[in-house]
Amino acid sequence: MTEKEKNDLFYVCSLVEYIARQTKNRRGIVTEALGREGIEKQLYDAEVNHCLSFEQVSDEVIEQYKIPEGDFDTITECKYSIPSFMDIGKLYTIMIEDCAESGKEVDELIQIFSSFISDKISDFQSDVYYQNPSYLECSYKAGYLLD
Secondary structure, three states: OOHHHHHHHHHHHHHHHHHHHHHOOOHHHHHHHHHHHHHHHHHHHHHHHOOOOHHHHHHHHHHHOOOOOOOOOOOOOOOOOOOOHHHHHHHHHHHHHHHOOOOOHHHHHHHHHHOHHHHHHHOOOOOHHHOOHHHHHHHHHHOOOOO
């Protein structure tokens, strides 16, 4: 991946996290609503969109893709500091870069955001987010959190 492609991937991962928090949805629900074409469009538009606020782009994406309000709220009841949506976006970017075959980053993005590991990362009452990305990648590939 080029540096531009990595930056675009980071932007889109952060955007998915931001939208999921705004709509109280699992991250996989957001990627499912966008679909492969929508994710590819967001990657294409990332260079321009990242001059805009996440709030504005998020509102437009939620409206365009009709992303419903969910009930997966991992923030309201959290007693601890919550990592920023960009911190989480960076973690997903690292995982996608490490796990994806070249040219298959969109497929890997969809798979990771739709897998069990995404819900575990989103549980801000736990310490999963703070684990080493290599551990998260191995757990993702195994299909469960490794001991």
